[in-house]
Amino acid sequence: MVHLIDHPLIQAELTGLRCRNCPGPEFRQRLRRIASLMVPAVTADLTTRIVACDTPLEVTSGVQMARRVILTPILRAGLGFLDGFFDLLPDAAVAHIGLARNEETLLPEPYYIKTPPTLAECEVILLDPMLATGGSAVEAVRRLVDLGATHLRLACLVAAPEGIATFEAAWPEVPVFTTAIDRCLNDRGYILPGLGDAGDRLFGTA
Ligand code: PRP
Ligand code: URA
Numbered sequence: 001m002v003h004l005i006d007h008p009l010i011q012a013e014l015t016g017l018r019c020r021n022c023p024g025p026e027f028r029q030r031l032r033r034i035a036s037l038m039v040p041a042v043t044a045d046l047t048t049r050i051v052a053c054d055t056p057l058e059v060t061s062g063v064q065m066a067r068r069v070i071l072t073p074i075l076r077a078g079l080g081f082l083d084g085f086f087d088l089l090p091d092a093a094v095a096h097i098g099l100a101r102n103e104e105t106l107l108p109e110p111y112y113i114k115t116p117p118t119l120a121e122c123e124v125i126l127l128d129p130m131l132a133t134g135g136s137a138v139e140a141v142r143r144l145v146d147l148g149a150t151h152l153r154l155a156c157l158v159a160a161p162e163g164i165a166t167f168e169a170a171w172p173e174v175p176v177f178t179t180a181i182d183r184c185l186n187d188r189g190y191i192l193p194g195l196g197d198a199g200d201r202l203f204g205t206a
Contacts, residue, residue, distance in 0.1 A: 028202060034179060038179065069125060077128060093122070098111040131176070132190065133162060133166060160181075161182075
């Protein structure tokens with residue numbers, strides 16, 4: 001269930017953002033634009049319900065989203081996607097999940113979680129630009145499912161084949177949307193060619 005979003009505008013933004021000399025403000029702007037451009041593909045199969053619509057001339061029928069969307073960034077890098085998703089989904093609620101990957105074990109270490117109380121009835125869109133080993137995304141879904149989430153999907157920017165395989169094995173029913181599937185991981189668990197450390201580049205912490 002991996003959907004590669006191969007739109008030329010997205011691919012051109014992604015190329016600019018990957019470059020080592022792309023400065024922080026440009027990196028953030030490009031990531032935000034990519035996020036907005038991803039939204040139609042990520043939400044294309046969301047369920048709607050038919051509602052009456054009272055135009056100035058007559059009553060007609062239209063649609064509303066059947067379930068509220070909860071945007072769920074994995075801290076920190078997932079925050080780089082948030083405003084771009086909000087641009088097209090302004091009524092969404094937000095859940096935050098703090099996970100830091102241990103640089104030696106490469107395992108995710110949870111440090112924060114705050115979700116709206118209505119997870120079960122909502123469409124949860126997990127946001128994380130990087131799917132490397134897959135450990136963080138697998139853990140995030142596990143925590144959300146434990147809290148009652150039933151409708152989940154994952155949006156990422158760059159995915160490694162290793163991370164896709166791990167995620168699909170753990171959560172085969174959760175669709176993954178990504179703008180790139182890169183070659184592999186290096187021996188430190190970084191994606192090649194990748195873009196380096198997304199959180200550090202977003203927040204200037206390198
Ligand atoms: C990065 C990235 C993902 C995770 C991916 O976050 O944003 O959450 O690594 O790696 P994985 O697939 O191997 O788990 P990191 O833990 O470095 O935290 P940060 O966003 O705060 O920099
Ligand atoms: N996290 C990142 O930010 N980049 C990678 O390449 C792997 C994990």
